[in-house]
Amino acid sequence: MPKSDDAVMATLLERLRTSGIDVDDSPRRRSEYSYDASNYRVRPAAVAFPRNVDDVRTVMRACSASGVPTTARGGGTSMAGNAIGEGLVIDTSRWMTAVGTLDAGHRAVWVDAGVVLGELRAHVERATQGELTFAPDPSSQTRATIGGSIGNDACGNHSVAYGRMTHHVQELELVTADGAYLRAGREFLRAVDETDAHSVGRAEEILLELRSLVQANLAPIRVELQTIPRQVSGYHLGHLLPEHGFDVAGALAGSEGTCAVVVRAKVGLVRKPKTTALLCLGYEDTIESARDVMTILGAKPSAAEGLDAAIVDIMRHRRGAASVDSLPQGNAFLMVEFSGDTITEASDDCERLLEKLRADGRVIDHSIVTEPLERAKLWRVREDGAGLSSRRIDGVQTWPGWEDSAVAPERLADYLAELLPLVRQYGYSAFMYGHFGAGCVHMRLDYDLRSESGRRKFEDFTREAAKLVVAHGGSLSGEHGDGRARSELLDVMYSAEVVALFKQFKRVWDPAGVLNPGIIVDPEPFAASLALEDVARPGPSHGEQAALLAAAVVPSAEDRTLLPTVSPFVGNTHACIGVGRCRATAGGFMCPSYRATKDEKDSTRGRARVLQELTRVQGSGRDGWSTPEVREALDLCLSCKACSADCPTGVDIAEAKSQLVDEYYRGRIRPFTHYSIGWLPRWLPLLTKVAPIANVGTRIRPFRFMGELLGVSARRRLPDFARSRRIRRSIREAGLTDGAQVLLFIDSFTRAFRPEVVPAAARVLRDAGRSVGCTPDACCGLTWISTGQREGARRRLSRLITRLDDGTDRDIVVLEPSCAATIRDEGPKLVGGTAAARVAARVRSFSVAVDEAINRGWKPKTVPPQAAVLQTHCHEHAVFGSGAQKRVLEAWGVPTIVESSSCCGVAGNFGFEAEHFDVSMKVAEHSIIPALGGGGREALVLTDGFSCAMQVSQVDAQRESQHLAIALDPESTCGA
Template sequence: MENADMPHGDDRDTNLRQLLAGLREQGIEVDDTSRRLSEYSYDASNYRIRPAAVVFPGSVDDVRKVVRACSALEVPTIARGGGTSMAGNAIGEGVVIDLSRRMVSVEGLDAGQATVWADAGVVLSELRSYVEKATNGKLTFAPDPSSMTRATIGGSIGNDACGNHSVAYGRMTQHVKELELVTADGAHLHAGRDFLRAVDATDHHSVVRAGELHEGLKELARANMAPLRVELQKIPRQVSGYHLGHLLPENGVDIAGALAGSEGTCAVVVRAKVALVPKPRTTALLCLGYQDTVESARDVMTILAAKPSAIEGLDASIVDIMRHRRGDASVDSLPKGQAFLMVEFPAETIDQAASDCERLAEKLRADGRTVDHAIVTEPRERAKLWRVREDGAGLSSRRIDGVQTWPGWEDSAVAPERLADYLADLLPLVKKYGYTAFTYGHFGAGCVHMRLDYDLRSDAGRQAFSDFTREAATLVVAHGGSLSGEHGDGRARGELLEVMYSREMLAIFKAFKHLWDPTGILNPGIIVDPEPFSASLALEGVPQPGPDHGELRAVLDAAVVPSSDNRGLLPVVSPFVGNTHACIGVGRCRATTGGFMCPSYRATKDEKDSTRGRARVLQELTRTKGSSQDGWSSPEVREALDLCLSCKACSTDCPTGVDVAEAKSQLVDEHYRGRLRPFTHYSIGWLPRWLPLLTRVSAVANLGTRIGPFRALGELLGVSARRRLPDFAQSARIRRRVREAGFRRNADILVFIDSFTRAFRPEVVPAAARIFRETGNSVGCTPDACCGLTWISTGQRDGARRRLARLIGKLDDGTDRDIVVLEPSCAATIRDEGPKLVGGAAAARVAARVRSFSVAVDEAMQRGWMPKTLPPETAVLQTHCHEHAVFGSGAQKRILEAWGVPNLVESSSCCGVAGNFGFEAEHFDMSMKVAEHSVIPALAKGGSDALVLTDGFSCAMQVSQIDPERSSKHLAIALDPRNARPVD
């Protein structure tokens, strides 16, 4: 809620201009561009508030300067970490301080005391990796929320986060030992158990402020001992409100503990000393199946008595969406049931952990509520099952039918012994309002996460949302519970604190806030003087999105190829760009490990280069302009999408399936319709059109790519002179290789020879044919045609549609024979883009038949075939990002493991070329920066003698760029009997 004493109108604008100018003069990075403000108008909640500016401090001194300046001019200030808040406590008017970009140091690890100091911007998973590496796996950092790969220390302290293992390790509060913080007036303080002092004893202002605050806090606790003891710290997950019970004498007057969970409303946490715990030597997972969620909750107390390290619950809807998005294999280790508990036991040996699981399973089986169970000890299977639970928040944001779900009542908590009764009342309330729910959570701690399909766009829908939320708040309080169990109150629940706490306690909260922040500039509207939870909703005034292009085509199921002039029965100007409206801010794209998304963010660590940042900019485009028309003309859109490699990793790694590559293609297409395009759109974009000519004059073409003046001219026209260019194969050589393949008519398997393989790596064709003949199949060749990939990546969608339509017409031969595509990006285009761009039953039939080469080989090996060649000692694997996006990245790994490669090094991200991106002059430097994240370290780790596998032509080009003396191979060459030593 806005402070009544704050300046308004012109005075505020003047103050803001003075503030930003002053900060820039002091060398602090300030960004108030429209694009940046769009990115920071959202977090992972239902809310949208456009800030005035975003600052990126590089030191504590920078933070002090920012906060002092904001305080002097009464400008609201919001500290932000990873921006993953589901309660709306990482957005607000005024100045947002992003601590995640530069304040990322870890130091002072004390293994004896089991503590470490970390800056507020350090990501939890990165802190964990640092600690485990530094202590040789003896210690770890315990809090593990599902967002731990992008949530920061500062944000997690602000929300008092915990995670899957809170039954063993508790909340962040239990792990915060000391805090270094900056107050609203710029004092630099050090807080801990029974102390609050200036970091620098010569800093007079900080010394005085520390003394005033310390006395004020002790007096606040002395004057209110009874309500603090009666109303606070009653259940394990009582996160709502301030944690003032820590100020009581029996709790050691722990000021750092009292600030945990304060959501940035009292001070800006800049560093924290956190506790570490012994890392379990091993764990086993017991998965229990039940008839329903309430029945599963009734076993929680029995399970707690067995002292496991985790008790996580989820219902069948989470499993169904996981199966739909990730395939049957992602959930095949789960037992039967409509609701599940995942119970983990740590132990010194896996046999002991498994024995603990079996003992508990037997006890529960005797109690009669479980319908099935599974004990999982293999590490890869355990990780797979944990992913079902950990991906719940993101995957459940969208039902199988495409309807989006939202947070709002996603974080309630009760005492574990009350959980079943609470759920027995809550689920009928959900049904009463006509909602469907995805239910999961930390059942061992009594915390319930739930996403609901609210209608937040219409007046009636928002009224129902308001009524339901108030009823739900009354219900959880009736069960002795808390509005929030780990996400904080934020904008989602702050107004409802009056339902949970007495007026006396709310007044104490207000006094606590006032001690720290007398002018109310720190995250105003949160906890104290809260804004209405139905205000600032992001969807208010935003129309309902139509189906994504692919979904719309499935609905139409057009039997004919649409003509280019009506753009395939889709409107020329869409009110939404691609499916970017699906982004809900989960922030998986900000993770630096796991999956391929998002390579440009991993290189820059800038929100604008994340999938989320781009989606938010495009959402603002359609919010402000009503459509995507002329979107590419908008500077903020071009800046947001400039470094998108169109790798498509986001389409699968993003839990909501946002496909920025598709959105970029659409925007470029709309912008250049009827206009002259950049040279690279005609050179690289039309490359398959030029390749037949270039291969006929390959000697001349190859000479031209090496002559300085021609390279310089190419640089001027947009093709990087620094990029190594491939050699064009001679036409005669191509024909010879195709004849060598020995293709037959009416064969069991068809090989599609794409333009890139034909022109640059024709030797792959006969190698692949020989391998498939070894599997017992006859091999044929598809008719010559192009999939239109380069037309798509350069936003020439009509041209791509025509090429795909011709290709589909040739491939739809009335059979169900596998079509094996040697270039993975082309395989992905036919499989994914064919049904979207062309549509109809034929496109669907052809897509179902398409296999990438590695997928086809993997399937052959699963049927019993094995290569008759010796595996290398070490292999470095670079999976093409399009293959990862459409077919998954597991096939090649399974092949190499089954082949017997003893040392496998995986590059776990895009190589940096991604089609035309890495060849463009303006993007060459970023292409190489992306390579530094994964493929360059992988090559170094593998060593000079390793077999380097690059099925993707662009990946092969990047390896040759990194090390011109090093060659990489297509998997077909590696497995070809003619190119490897036979087994004795």
């Protein structure tokens, strides 16, 4: 806001706080909410977190009286810039998350605006035993909220069967700019509370003006609005026509928070299909695939989605060849789904359509997929498109901007035949996917939004693309809304008469213009407020620099100028594009701290945005860690590294945090835990020699209290140190030999706390047909990395790599998954060079090694347990994937497998630190505690990670967990 408005804002915030409203104007919070998933950055003055409707009314009355602009926000996943704004941002997603009583008879339910779509779907399906579901399913459904999805009029993969949010909204409860609390529906707009004179009067006033507005403009509304299935641009005034039942709620869908703040919605439900079959079609190119859309629609599918080979190539590069191996041959693909009461019925529909398409001669290959896991895998290719395509294989980033155009399905091929040459004419490369059955095209382009010339080119292209889609009778937006990306272009699409009508509609609801200003009406220029304007291109990280130097590669002149000026975490954090998958509460390991707190600051996205703001202000200054907003944002990062794998753009906040801490503390005194836990492998040889004394010491209350004062939690159950004699006996028992086929890496944690794992692992590997040797005694430096002592870690990793690079290609099996991940992932980045790459390629976690042995034909000899609870270490998940242990258990014959869905909550030193103990246990409530309960008391609990084993013992001191090697040991009695 302008400086002259500072006093106004201060008065407003004081008023809100006095009223008990949770409002935050800290620099960190403002940074987190300066972005959504679009190209834009607008820094708000403050963020409010209302807990109920009364809070929203209080906020709106205060803002209206002060003239402060207000932007309502849900999951913050808007790709058009409609969830950011100056003034006050209202986030309904944190507290307004109640789901009302489900009315199965009328197939409807009332929900708060902050309810996440995927969570609503899961709730409905549980409550109706799978009979009903909530239909809209955009790719952001795991974090997009009801309020935001109504604001954008979102759709999803199944829109050809179920339409847009408009078709599922029956009634809305909303708060107007001046605080009136109204309910809107078909043929009515009234006060929720009839004793509230202000709301009653406002409802009557608005209703009268709406009827007058529509009656005076019947012709332009009928001619220009609702002409194609995905006409989302502008206001949906066609719903107010008499023939459409004067549906006020429908008219507000797609209004992007510019007319009122949606606080609750009554949404319709649909019958959940009993089963589905997926027909995947391969084509020579995307235009050819679009020419088959009308034939496909004639077969009445439940979904008809398109994607190009560029998306598939990125998926293959990022997720591996197995992620796309069910796709047919081709350079473009259509995914057509049919629902049915039986899988035979759905498959027959696929076959009948295929016969028609063969006659047209455009399909070059196909596959019909009926197995649920294979279907899910294929849908993941389509659903991950937006995030994965944000970065080309060569690392160049791509951006939205012209990502949401739509035409009538019958005109899709002709539109693409002109759009794609236009893209090439401007020198862009496109990554395209979309709801082809509805004529909606999503694409990301490699714009240069940093330079002035690049922005001019972006602006010229966008204006030409807008004229092109309108020439084909299409819409600027088919799902994401106009926002800052397209509102300025509405006069290209609509007549001056309709644009003026939009302004009248906005004024009826919001006469003072305080709600989301600059969107749809009186628009901001679409090339203004671009987040990358004059932001330097990210330079290489420390690891990339090290790799270049080790490989004797001379950086380019441009890179050389960037090396001394760009902080190493810049490229990492600027990879965040706001997709927001880190805000999902289920699926994947990311982000455990957000799941514990539900606070944006504890999401990967929130942290990345704070660091992006830091680089704007501070460049490469080494005091970044001392900045209060940075420390607050990163404080609850567990360094679990799940974001490096689960984030579609690969943001690695653990690495960024390590680098920041390293920069700040270089040459300074560090916290005690950096020397105790951070240097633990250095102390372990001494502690194991005096194990009996050390173990007694960890249980004496005064010593525990002293540890608490120094930062090590007195509430954390500490492990017993193994005696040196026991360690030596275990290694002898392992029978390790020289010249073996497999090398066993005995890490510091296994050696000091679980030495019995060593002989068990050796026996399993020998039983699988491999002779087993031992690697040289060395440390991978993991604890140095997690505490931001990167030079110490680099030295240890360098020594380790030198010792392991023995000229062979023998597998190196690492018993502690976090150590395996460190050698595999951090070695090439911190040390660099061909030796680090060779060693990294040889490293296996134990579960991966056993999985590979099973694939070669080996079977475990021990009797499997009846049930198992599986906690995959988060570092193993991030670097090796989380499927190996489960595949091993399935091959072993374990009938019931319960998986923990996220980090256990310890993640190295985090869970041992006094200040983080409570959050550590809160994280455990999300994942490992429910898994332990679901598996039953007799279930085998598998924790290959030492930190995971410690959390299990903390949760239940009577519950023993085991390393996979112990469970599979041929001499074990497990399961018997």
